[in-house]
Amino acid sequence: MSYELSEEQQLIQQNAREFAQDYLGSITVQLDKSDEYPAEAIQRMAELGFLGFCLPEEFGGAAVGYFGYVLAVEELSRVSAAVASILIEHASLAAYAINRWGSATQKQEYLPALARGEKLGAFALNESGPAVGIGPDAVIATAQSGGYVLNGRKSYVGNAGVAGLYVILGCTDKAAGAKSLTAFIVPANMPGIKVGPKKGKMGLHGYPSADVVLENVVVSESQVLGGVNAGQAIAAETMAAAAIAQAAQAVGITQKAVEHGADYAKQRVQFGRPIASFQAVQSMLAEAAVNCHVARLAVYNAASLVEQGKSFEVEAAIVKLFTARFGQKALVDIVQVEAGNGYSEEVDLARLYREISGVTILEGPMEFPEKLIASNIVGGVK
Amino acid sequence: MHLLTPTYRKLQQSAQQFVARHIIPVAAEYDRKAEFHEFILEEAAKAGYLSMAIPKEYGGAGYDSVSQAIVLEAWGYGCAGFGTTLAATCLSVDSLLVAGTDEQKKLFFDPLVKGGIAAFALTEPGAGSDAGAGTSTAIKAGSEYVLNGTKCFISNGGYAKVYVLYAVTDPSKGLKGISAFIVERSRPGVVIGAVEHKLGIRSSNTVELLLNDVKVPESNLLGKEGDGMKIAMKTLDMARPPAGALAVGVAQRALDECIKFYRTKYGSGKIQPGQAAQFRLADMEIQIQAARQLVLHAFALRDSGLPFSKESAIAKTFCSDVAMCVTTDALNLLGSYGYSGDCVVEKLVRDAKILQIYEGTNQIQRLVIARQLLAEPDPAKSQAQKAGK
Numbered sequence: 001m002s003y004e005l006s007e008e009q010q011l012i013q014q015n016a017r018e019f020a021q022d023y024l025g026s027i028t029v030q031l032d033k034s035d036e037y038p039a040e041a042i043q044r045m046a047e048l049g050f051l052g053f054c055l056p057e058e059f060g061g062a063a064v065g066y067f068g069y070v071l072a073v074e075e076l077s078r079v080s081a082a083v084a085s086i087l088i089e090h091a092s093l094a095a096y097a098i099n100r101w102g103s104a105t106q107k108q109e110y111l112p113a114l115a116r117g118e119k120l121g122a123f124a125l126n127e128s129g130p131a132v133g134i135g136p137d138a139v140i141a142t143a144q145s146g147g148y149v150l151n152g153r154k155s156y157v158g159n160a161g162v163a164g165l166y167v168i169l170g171c172t173d174k175a176a177g178a179k180s181l182t183a184f185i186v187p188a189n190m191p192g193i194k195v196g197p198k199k200g201k202m203g204l205h206g207y208p209s210a211d212v213v214l215e216n217v218v219v220s221e222s223q224v225l226g227g228v229n230a231g232q233a234i235a236a237e238t239m240a241a242a243a244i245a246q247a248a249q250a251v252g253i254t255q256k257a258v259e260h261g262a263d264y265a266k267q268r269v270q271f272g273r274p275i276a277s278f279q280a281v282q283s284m285l286a287e288a289a290v291n292c293h294v295a296r297l298a299v300y301n302a303a304s305l306v307e308q309g310k311s312f313e314v315e316a317a318i319v320k321l322f323t324a325r326f327g328q329k330a331l332v333d334i335v336q337v338e339a340g341n342g343y344s345e346e347v348d349l350a351r352l353y354r355e356i357s358g359v360t361i362l363e364g365p366m367e368f369p370e371k372l373i374a375s376n377i378v379g380g381v382k
Numbered sequence: 383m384h385l386l387t388p389t390y391r392k393l394q395q396s397a398q399q400f401v402a403r404h405i406i407p408v409a410a411e412y413d414r415k416a417e418f419h420e421f422i423l424e425e426a427a428k429a430g431y432l433s434m435a436i437p438k439e440y441g442g443a444g445y446d447s448v449s450q451a452i453v454l455e456a457w458g459y460g461c462a463g464f465g466t467t468l469a470a471t472c473l474s475v476d477s478l479l480v481a482g483t484d485e486q487k488k489l490f491f492d493p494l495v496k497g498g499i500a501a502f503a504l505t506e507p508g509a510g511s512d513a514g515a516g517t518s519t520a521i522k523a524g525s526e527y528v529l530n531g532t533k534c535f536i537s538n539g540g541y542a543k544v545y546v547l548y549a550v551t552d553p554s555k556g557l558k559g560i561s562a563f564i565v566e567r568s569r570p571g572v573v574i575g576a577v578e579h580k581l582g583i584r585s586s587n588t589v590e591l592l593l594n595d596v597k598v599p600e601s602n603l604l605g606k607e608g609d610g611m612k613i614a615m616k617t618l619d620m621a622r623p624p625a626g627a628l629a630v631g632v633a634q635r636a637l638d639e640c641i642k643f644y645r646t647k648y649g650s651g652k653i654q655p656g657q658a659a660q661f662r663l664a665d666m667e668i669q670i671q672a673a674r675q676l677v678l679h680a681f682a683l684r685d686s687g688l689p690f691s692k693e694s695a696i697a698k699t700f701c702s703d704v705a706m707c708v709t710t711d712a713l714n715l716l717g718s719y720g721y722s723g724d725c726v727v728e729k730l731v732r733d734a735k736i737l738q739i740y741e742g743t744n745q746i747q748r749l750v751i752a753r754q755l756l757a758e759p760d761p762a763k764s765q766a767q768k769a770g771k
Binding site: 126128129130134135155156199200201202203209269270271275280281324328332335336339340342343344345346350353354357358361362370371 | 511512534578579580581582647706713714717718719720721723724731735736739740743748
């Protein structure tokens with residue numbers, strides 16, 4: 001398999017790089033300080049077609065394919081991983097799910113607004129209990145004539161408050177738990193939806209996150225996505241698609257950090273020579289660069305599987321697991337290379353340090369990719 | 383747990399109570415505001431912590447090393463920023479214990495016994511790991527020295543009443559041309575420069591310190607001219623296990639937060655977290671217990687008067703690496719909650735990072751350790767080392 005980028009993919013990468021450098025570069029420091037949703041950046045991205053990147057042309061998308069999209073995510077993340085997170089919540093989660101499982105009517109109804117960026121998407125899965133469907137806050141969808149009534153609380157929902165459209169997962173049968181998980185397409189303005197206070201976060205400032213509380217939200221049958229009780233499969237595949245994009249974020253952040261550390265190491269003189277000439281410094285930079293390179297290839301592989309319509313969940317778990325580990329390690333090491341300079345918030349590197357964990361852990365704890373990878377190896381052991 | 387005597391246990395309890403009462407409730411706020419907490423100094427002075435490294439004959443609390451480790455771990459548990467304020471004061475005191483005369487100790491310790499803090503000013507913009515590359519000068523003029531230059535990343539610098547400050551008295555002699563001085567904050571020409579905005583330990587004060595023709599009497603010279611590097615290195619040997627103690631506190635806090643999280647999330651225990659999470663918790667506990675013993679071991683060597691330079695470097699490096707690893711694991715276990723401002727773990731991940739950097743980076747520690755391993759054995763020293771093990 002070759003990862004020679006096509007002309008179209010190179011163009012996408014180039015456009016994303018220019019937008020990131022020219023525009024995001026001018027707002028990223030302020031965005032980190034203010035933690036305010038970057039409405040103008042998202043508007044500009046909508047005009048440039050980023051928000052409908054992977055959606056079919058018939059619904060107003062650019063249909064560039066998942067590989068091209070992931071290339072763009074990597075470029076954006078080198079400058080602002082927060083903006084990339086907003087995009088991923090929208091494109092890899094909400095829009096992906098509707099495009100993949102929506103009926104012709106649902107696609108016609110919801111996708112054009114998502115593709116044009118008139119509405120931002122969000123995907124509400126996490127709950128406060130040990131697993132979805134178990135805790136006291138679990139979202140329960142009670143059947144009633146013509147539809148369902150949703151009650152419960154989703155926690156740490158990305159794009160909460162700014163999204164125009166939520167894909168919300170709830171259980172139709174409390175006793176059956178996650179097996180009855182069902183996805184619903186819920187416009188944000190429906191009565192009974194309340195967004196909790198915005199959560200403070202270590203990094204990714206500007207990418208909002210909050211609880212979404214559902215109080216007697218009445219949805220019709222036509223808002224069920226992909227069939228009743230199909231939610232678990234929808235969540236698994238959608239989260240896997242997002243994990244690939246998040247891994248691309250980690251690659252972008254780490255690449256930027258490696259370059260930052262290398263520049264510093266060349267300039268910083270101690271003991272009469274640039275610290276880049278010391279083996280200990282070279283080892284830290286080299287290890288980060290190696291892992292970044294390997295991760296990038298694994299991300300490209302996983303993204304091309306998505307694009308080709310092949311199964312990709314195991315590959316997604318692999319890149320998620322790998323980027324989480326190496327990305328955090330790389331940032332710990334590169335801050336170490338820059339020592340006091342790296343620890344200063346006046347320098348970009350500290351922000352990258354705060355961001356790297358966010359992109360790798362926000363969509364669920366680490367043990368899940370391990371489980372999925374292992375079950376692929378050993379099969380369905382009870 | 384190390385077998386602490388009832389006296390140590392009592393001290394530990396009161397340190398933990400102090401932290402629970404005065405530090406933990408305000409730590410998040412001062413982290414967010416990146417503000418130094420002056421009020422804590424009054425409380426800490428009253429409790430004797432600010433003067434804990436000062437011998438009783440000078441009015442201090444005169445804690446032995448184990449007691450200091452206990453207090454610093456408790457402060458690290460509450461907030462490594464506050465802990466750094468305390469540790470940096472102890473570090474400065476250590477310089478006086480290494481090289482101060484009776485008169486100098488009185489001069490330096492007096493403001494601290496009264497509730498002030500101190501700072502240790504070695505680092506310069508061009509002299510970090512290469513501590514001997516500093517260019518600040520101290521030129522003898524009659525019975526005085528005139529100091530000029532810029533120090534940076536000085537913990538407590540903006541609030542200290544007294545500094546131990548390193549400057550070049552004879553540029554022709556390289557490392558042997560550096561000398562250590564006591565500099566009172568009140569001296570004309572001592573100027574506090576820019577405040578550092580940091581990734582973590584944000585409630586501790588880190589500043590640039592400018593010296594503009596600062597005159598100090600020759601009685602403020604510690605040791606002899608040219609003793610500076612020797613004093614600095616001995617001081618840092620003493621200061622590394624305390625940094626390790628802070629790190630143990632940070633790591634212990636991260637583990638406790640995970641345990642609290644799982645107990646809440648899984649309720650009465652009908653469902654347990656998976657093995658992956660259980661093993662990670664166990665690994666955290668293993669690392670923390672080992673780290674704590676290394677701090678106590680290095681301190682026990684120090685209190686026995688045995689060589690402890692290598693053990694001090696080992697304790698600092700291991701404990702800070704453990705703090706980094708344990709806090710990162712905690713973040714991964716806690717996911718979105720851990721990453722959010724709802725939980726202290728994201729702060730611990732930011733705070734832990736400095737522990738691998740300050741008091742000599744862990745790379746410099748490894749050089750120190752490797753150099754000692756590769757050096758020709760000195761029979762007298764190796765006997766003493768064996769006795770220490």
